[in-house]
Amino acid sequence: MRGRCRVGTGRGDYSSSVMDNPVPPRAADPRPRRRDRHGRGMRGPVAPPQVPLSASRAEAFTDLVQDSVERLERRWPQLADIEFMVLEVPRLDPARDGGWGDEGVPLGGTIAAREGRPAHVVVYRRPVEIRTKGRDERAALVHEVVVEQVAELLGLTPETVDPRYGED
Numbered sequence: 001m002r003g004r005c006r007v008g009t010g011r012g013d014y015s016s017s018v019m020d021n022p023v024p025p026r027a028a029d030p031r032p033r034r035r036d037r038h039g040r041g042m043r044g045p046v047a048p049p050q051v052p053l054s055a056s057r058a059e060a061f062t063d064l065v066q067d068s069v070e071r072l073e074r075r076w077p078q079l080a081d082i083e084f085m086v087l088e089v090p091r092l093d094p095a096r097d098g099g100w101g102d103e104g105v106p107l108g109g110t111i112a113a114r115e116g117r118p119a120h121v122v123v124y125r126r127p128v129e130i131r132t133k134g135r136d137e138r139a140a141l142v143h144e145v146v147v148e149q150v151a152e153l154l155g156l157t158p159e160t161v162d163p164r165y166g167e168d
Contacts, residue, residue, distance in 0.1 A: 061125045068143040085122045108145040110153045121149040
């Protein structure tokens with residue numbers, strides 16, 4: 001059901017081909033576990049890579065965006081034609097964009113479809129993380145940003161995209 005709806009990471013310019021590459025899966029640690037003969041405990045990672053404990057903050061954030069997209073995809077199948085990206089921070093080009101104005105740092109954005117390329121919804125990780133304290137609050141804000149950006153791209157209100165928008 002996922003189609004072309006991917007969550008990936010990229011840095012820099014929006015036209016970069018890095019943005020089109022999904023996040024690679026984490027590989028298992030190839031090193032064997034050895035007994036520590038000096039009394040300092042086991043060496044190596046605390047938990048195996050597939051356990052959430054070993055996920056980085058960026059990977060955990062990407063998972064939140066993915067969860068939000070999957071939630072919306074059940075209601076809006078046309079989202080399969082949209083690519084969802086996670087970028088660290090928004091790009092500021094005062095000569096081109098004129099700055100961010102009075103709105104402050106954006107939490108997300110959209111890139112319209114052009115020249116055979118699909119539309120993109122971008123969520124900026126660092127601005128969202130700075131505005132939230134815990135995982136639940138972060139998940140709620142990520143979903144709110146995704147809903148707002150999808151609504152803008154589809155030309156609808158956020159309440160139409162997700163009837164529970166704004167209830168948190």
